Amino acid sequence: MINAIGIVNFEDNSVSIKGMDQFRTLAAMSFLGRYRIIDFVLSNMVNSEIDHINVMVKEKPRSLIDHLGDGSLYNINSKRGFLRILFPDDPALNETYFHDVYLMNQYLHEIQDTQSKYVVISPSYMIMRINYQDVIKAHEESGADITCVYKSVTNANKKFTGCKTAVIKDGIVTDIQRNKGTRKNADILTETYVMDRELFIDLIEKAPLISPLYNLVDVITSVLSSLKVCAYEYKGFLVCINSLEEYYEANMEMIDYDKAQELFADNWPVYTKTNDSHPAFYSKNAHAKHCLIANGCVISGELENCILGRGVTIGKGAVVKNSVLLPDCYIAPMAHIENAVIDKHARVERKLEIIGTEDRLAYVKRRDRV
Amino acid sequence: MKTEMLAMILAGGRGTRLLDLTSKVAKPAVYYGGKYRIIDFPLSNCANSNIGVVGVLTQYESVLLNAYTAQGSRWGIDGRDNGVFVLPPREKNEGFGKYRGTADAIYQNIDFMDMYDPEYVLILSGDHIYKMNYDKMLDFHKQQNADVTIAGLEVTWEEAKRFGIMNTNEKDEIVEFEEKPAHPKNNLASMGIYIFSYKALRKALIADAPDEKSDHDFGKNIIPTFLNEGKKIVAYRFKGYWKDVGTIDSLWQANMDLLDENDLLNMEDDSWKIYTEDVPTTPQFIGKKARIKRAYINQGCVVNGTIENSVLFRDCRIHKNAKVIDSVLMPEVVVEEGAVVRNCIVAEGLVIPAGASIGDKDKIELISKKAQVK
Numbered sequence: 141m142i143n144a145i146g147i148v149n150f151e152d153n154s155v156s157i158k159g160m161d162q163f164r165t166l167a168a169m170s171f172l173g174r175y176r177i178i179d180f181v182l183s184n185m186v187n188s189e190i191d192h193i194n195v196m197v198k199e200k201p202r203s204l205i206d207h208l209g210d211g212s213l214y215n216i217n218s219k220r221g222f223l224r225i226l227f228p229d230d231p232a233l234n235e236t237y238f239h240d241v242y243l244m245n246q247y248l249h250e251i252q253d254t255q256s257k258y259v260v261i262s263p264s265y266m267i268m269r270i271n272y273q274d275v276i277k278a279h280e281e282s283g284a285d286i287t288c289v290y291k292s293v294t295n296a297n298k299k300f301t302g303c304k305t306a307v308i309k310d311g312i313v314t315d316i317q318r319n320k321g322t323r324k325n326a327d328i329l330t331e332t333y334v335m336d337r338e339l340f341i342d343l344i345e346k347a348p349l350i351s352p353l354y355n356l357v358d359v360i361t362s363v364l365s366s367l368k369v370c371a372y373e374y375k376g377f378l379v380c381i382n383s384l385e386e387y388y389e390a391n392m393e394m395i396d397y398d399k400a401q402e403l404f405a406d407n408w409p410v411y412t413k414t415n416d417s418h419p420a421f422y423s424k425n426a427h428a429k430h431c432l433i434a435n436g437c438v439i440s441g442e443l444e445n446c447i448l449g450r451g452v453t454i455g456k457g458a459v460v461k462n463s464v465l466l467p468d469c470y471i472a473p474m475a476h477i478e479n480a481v482i483d484k485h486a487r488v489e490r491k492l493e494i495i496g497t498e499d500r501l502a503y504v505k506r507r508d509r510v
Numbered sequence: 511m512k513t514e515m516l517a518m519i520l521a522g523g524r525g526t527r528l529l530d531l532t533s534k535v536a537k538p539a540v541y542y543g544g545k546y547r548i549i550d551f552p553l554s555n556c557a558n559s560n561i562g563v564v565g566v567l568t569q570y571e572s573v574l575l576n577a578y579t580a581q582g583s584r585w586g587i588d589g590r591d592n593g594v595f596v597l598p599p600r601e602k603n604e605g606f607g608k609y610r611g612t613a614d615a616i617y618q619n620i621d622f623m624d625m626y627d628p629e630y631v632l633i634l635s636g637d638h639i640y641k642m643n644y645d646k647m648l649d650f651h652k653q654q655n656a657d658v659t660i661a662g663l664e665v666t667w668e669e670a671k672r673f674g675i676m677n678t679n680e681k682d683e684i685v686e687f688e689e690k691p692a693h694p695k696n697n698l699a700s701m702g703i704y705i706f707s708y709k710a711l712r713k714a715l716i717a718d719a720p721d722e723k724s725d726h727d728f729g730k731n732i733i734p735t736f737l738n739e740g741k742k743i744v745a746y747r748f749k750g751y752w753k754d755v756g757t758i759d760s761l762w763q764a765n766m767d768l769l770d771e772n773d774l775l776n777m778e779d780d781s782w783k784i785y786t787e788d789v790p791t792t793p794q795f796i797g798k799k800a801r802i803k804r805a806y807i808n809q810g811c812v813v814n815g816t817i818e819n820s821v822l823f824r825d826c827r828i829h830k831n832a833k834v835i836d837s838v839l840m841p842e843v844v845v846e847e848g849a850v851v852r853n854c855i856v857a858e859g860l861v862i863p864a865g866a867s868i869g870d871k872d873k874i875e876l877i878s879k880k881a882q883v884k
Contacts, residue, residue, distance in 0.1 A: 173793040174809065212583070213788075397795040397812055404792050414788035418777040419544035419808040419822075421768075426803060431796040435545075435809050438778065443796075451780075 144258040144276060145251065146185040146193040148178065149240050149331065151265045152355060154302050155382040159503045160483060164203035166381065167195070167264040170466045170484065172394055173434035173449045176207050177381060178264040179412045180403075182223075185260070186214045187408050188272040191221030192254060196243050201227045207413050214411045224250070239355035244344045252341055259340045261356070262332040267390065268378045269403055270332070275372050279334045284370035286339070286360060288313050289332035291378045296326035300380050304329040304357055306371055313369045316361045330374060333360065339367075377402035388481055388501055391447045391464045395432045415450050415467075425456050434467070441471065449484070462498075466506075480504065513591075513626040515648055515705070517561045518619070519552050520612050521579070521636030522569030527757045530857065530878035536568060538636030539575045540761070541840050541858070543768055543777075544808040544821050546786045548755065549579065549636040553594065554784045556634075557585040559644040562592035563626055566636065567615045569608070572598050578787065585785045597622060611726030617715040628708045633728065635702040639764055640752040641775065641782050642703070647746050651705045657741040658710070658733070660684065661703035661748050673699035674729045676745050684743040687733050698745055701752060704728065710741065751775045762855055762874045765821045765838045769804045791824050799830050815845065823858075832862075837869065851877075 151166055160169055167178035178195070185193055193216070197204055204225060208214075211223030226247045232238035244251075251259065258279070260272045270289065279287040290306045293299070300319050305326045307315035319326055333356075335343075343363065347354045350362065360369065379390040394400045404410065417436025422428065427442040436451035441458030448454075449466045455473030463480045471477065472489035479496035483506040488494060491510050496502030504510055525537030532540060538549035549566075556564050564587060566579045575596075582594035597619050599607045609615035616623075616633065623631060630651065632644055642661070651659040662676050670691070677686035677696045688694070714732055718724050724731045736743055751774045755761040767774050776782065791810030796802065801816040810825035815832035823841040828834055832845040833852075840858040845851055849862045852869035857878040862868060868883055869875055877883060 395795070397797065400792065400795065409790035410792075411790050416783045416785050418784070419806045420794065421778075422802045422805045422807065422817075423771060424804045426805075428796045428802055429800060430798045432793050433796060433807075434793045 143256055144190050144192075144260045144272065144334070145254050145256045145337070146190040146272075147244075147251075147259055147261045148181050148185075148193065148195040149261055149263040149356065150196055150198045151263060151382065152239065152357075153235055155265065157381070157387050158384045159505060160384065160387070160481070163200070163483070163506045165197050165200045167197065168200075168203040168207055169381075169387070170449050171267075171381075171387075172391060173432055173447050173467075174415075175410060175412045176204075177267065178204065178207070179410055180267045180269075181262050181264045182208075182214050183408070183410045184262070184268070184270050185272065186216060186411065188260075188270075190260060190272060191216045192256065193221075193223045194247070194250065195223065195225050196240060196247075197225055197227040198238070198243075199227070201225060209413065213413050226250070237352060239353070241344055241347045241355050241359060242352075244356075245348065248341060248344055251337065254337070256337055258334055259337050260332070260334050261340075262330070265381045266330045266332070266378065267381065267403070268330065268374065269376050269405065269408055270330075270374055272332075272334070275332070275334050278372050279370070282311070282370045283368065285367040286333055286335045286363070286369045287372050288360070288369060289330045289372045289374050290327045291330060291374045291376075292325070292327050293378070294324050296328065297321050297324050299386070300326070300328050302382060303380055304331065308371045311370055313364060313371050315364065316357060327371070328378070328380070329357075330378065331357070332374075334372075384481065384501060384503065388464055391432075392445065392462070395430055395445060395447065400432075417450050420448075423456075426454075436467075441473070441475075469504075477502075483508075486510070513563050513628050515561060515630040515632055515644075516563040516565065516623065516626050516628045517552075517556050517632040517634055517644070518565045518567060518616055518623070519549065519556075519634045519636045520615060520702075521549055521566050521575060522572075522609055522615060523637060524570040525637065525756065528755075528761065529758060529876055531758075531761075531855075531876065532571070534571055535574045536570045536572060536636075539578060540755075541823060542639060542755070542761070543765060543784075544806045544823055546784055547578065548639060549575070550585075550784050550786045551639050551641070552634045552636055553579070553585045553587070554782075554786075555640075555642050555644060556632075557587050557785060558782050559642075561632065561644060562587060562589060564594045565597050565619060565622055566594060567609065567619065568596060568598045569615070572596075581787075584787055595622065611724075611731075612728045613715060613718055613724075613732045614726035616711075617719050617726070620712060620715065623708065623712075631706050631708050631711055633702075633704040633706065635754075637756075638701065638752060638754050639775070640701075640748075640750065641779075641784075642748060642750070643782075644703075644705075647703070647705055650746050651707075651744075654744045655742065656705075656744045657707050658736055658743045659705040659746050660733070660743065661701040662698040662745040663701050663748050663752050665697050665699045667694060667697050670694035670697045670699060674702075676700055678745050682745045682747070684737070684745055687729070687737060689729055698747070700729065701748060702728075710736075758855060758876045759874050762838060765806075765855075766819065766836075768806050768821060769819060789824060797830075800828075829864075 420437040423440040426439045434450040440456040441454040451468040458475040466484040470487040475492040480502035521538040525532045582588040794811040797814035806821045808824040815828040827844040829847045844861040846864040850867040854869040
């Protein structure tokens with residue numbers, strides 16, 4: 141019998157991918173050309189042999205529902221396993237009252253009805269390659285009530301702004317704080333937790349009684365002194381996609397094949413929905429250097445330092461540099477684009493020059509014709 | 511279960527002239543076009559034409575092909591009453607039922623077809639690369655009130671000598687069928703795509719089966735018998751790209767055709783996609799030293815060298831200063847630093863060692879053994 145059910149959590153209200161989140165929930169955003177952000181946490185779960193998975197969605201679930209289907213594309217047995225999308229049935233009073241614990245309470249019976257021993261909770265916006273079975277094993281060995289996964293980083297002054305950090309003493313989490321970006325070194329909490337299913341149900345049920353505004357991090361912070369909350373050090377690849385700039389940088393850094401090997405491994409496939417597009421076509425006028433390119437693209441222009449989603453067309457003579465192009469966008473011949481994020485289905489065909497800078501990225505909206 | 515038209519794909523052929531590419535797999539399973547297997551084309555055409563029940567008749571080296579086609583979800587043919595059904599020869603009361611010819615293969619599966627009680631049966635070959643709407647062909651068949659409709663393609667008079675040629679009257683009714691005529695009277699070649707009204711087909715197959723002189727072949731036996739009996743056979747004219755890749759040269763050429771700017775096979779048409787197996791790989795990594803011109807490159811490739819006029823299947827690695835020119839690399843081929851590959855089809859998983867130079871500038875070569883690349 142499976143020993144854990146998975147819960148894919150969403151980010152808190154402080155996270156915003158300016159522009160892009162107008163159209164879809166963060167988890168459903170395109171990433172590295174052929175993936176959606178949620179593919180990574182789901183693949184981690186499936187590869188860790190967790191095939192009972194609840195995906196919590198804050199809002200705008202349509203795009204995610206389209207993408208996930210019945211879970212068979214993630215290799216989940218369609219009879220024994222499940223991939224369920226949980227989105228709010230009852231609206232919360234307002235945004236302040238709406239958080240992960242609020243939604244968990246709406247669906248707590250689903251968790252009660254399963255038989256697994258543990259719950260594994262992991263958010264989609266922290267991208268990593270982690271085997272949750274290793275965390276469960278450490279959890280069992282330490283005799284912890286709750287195990288939190290963290291990573292020690294040395295760039296907390298530049299990245300992970302707003303993320304939670306753990307104060308750890310002898311393997312025990314003694315406090316949880318917010319990364320204000322003032323120090324380089326920090327133990328970043330990946331918001332990935334393992335705990336007994338029964339403890340989870342108990343904590344979530346009681347949370348609103350303590351405060352209706354408590355989210356999961358608050359709940360865990362509140363029990364640090366009464367329960368044994370252990371820290372599990374994760375040493376692999378980690379990025380947190382919590383702003384348009386982080387989204388852009390996370391994409392760009394993966395263009396480098398060696399860097400990407402930290403995230404991808406042969407024995408750890410990342411599953412995603414196929415789009416049945418043809419292989420990428422490079423015409424006789426194509427120039428492509430240092431790019432990450434998905435299938436279905438038709439390239440006749442010049443590309444440097446770019447991520448191309450599926451089905452992107454680059455017209456003859458167009459020049460695109462340092463940019464992230466989401467699926468199905470069209471760049472007209474002779475256009476010139478730099479430091480930009482071009483959202484899905486956008487067409488750059490009238491204003492042919494879109495130039496951002498590293499600090500101020502240009503962004504073209506989904507389905508816009510500019 | 512009543513089905514208006516079911517499709518039967520003949521996929522038992524070996525394709526001897528494809529040399530080592532078909533030593534362990536049947537020809538319909540041979541790789542084509544950077545991510546496909548040849549049989550993806552008729553299967554996707556079925557899916558796109560709304561045909562829900564597809565039988566695949568396999569025989570020669572069928573393990574891979576059976577496993578591959580049995581997963582009907584690849585082509586979306588997996589709705590509740592739908593499916594792709596693999597039909598290899600089986601042991602029967604009368605003994606083992608090896609398929610003796612194309613018609614015999616269909617004859618031996620009459621029990622399968624009867625389960626679906628079809629009005630029409632579409633007979634296809636698993637060996638051909640083309641996009642075609644069989645639903646429109648069925649409309650034509652009904653409109654003509656024909657017993658058989660055969661799809662035909664106009665070929666050059668020279669090519670006509672290599673095909674089954676349909677001699678037609680002014681109403682495009684077929685009056686004579688000639689296999690590989692030395693002096694063709696017409697240039698309308700049979701594409702091996704037939705729509706039969708099932709009752710007529712069933713009767714003809716049962717009559718043909720015990721005939722010891724028959725080759726049990728559609729072109730040689732069944733169609734001529736229909737003609738002799740005065741049945742109505744009409745030609746359905748197809749316009750577009752169609753290729754029977756029988757040789758290494760023609761397989762290479764068909765891959766090169768994908769690089770034509772005019773998109774001969776209409777691969778960019780999203781309304782008629784070709785579906786295939788979905789292998790989880792990364793996107794393609796194009797390195798700082800890459801130079802790519804006229805190429806069709808699948809996901810998972812890592813390119814740091816030069817690629818010109820070539821088709822690369824998934825997960826190929828082209829290292830620094832390597833060159834791949836006028837070639838087709840099947841999945842997981844590695845071209846190490848400084849190696850040059852020219853005019854080749856390189857079989858799955860081969861490593862071209864650093865500094866090696868393979869391929870002949872005057873002819874197309876299949877590289878399928880380690881010994882060829884040392």
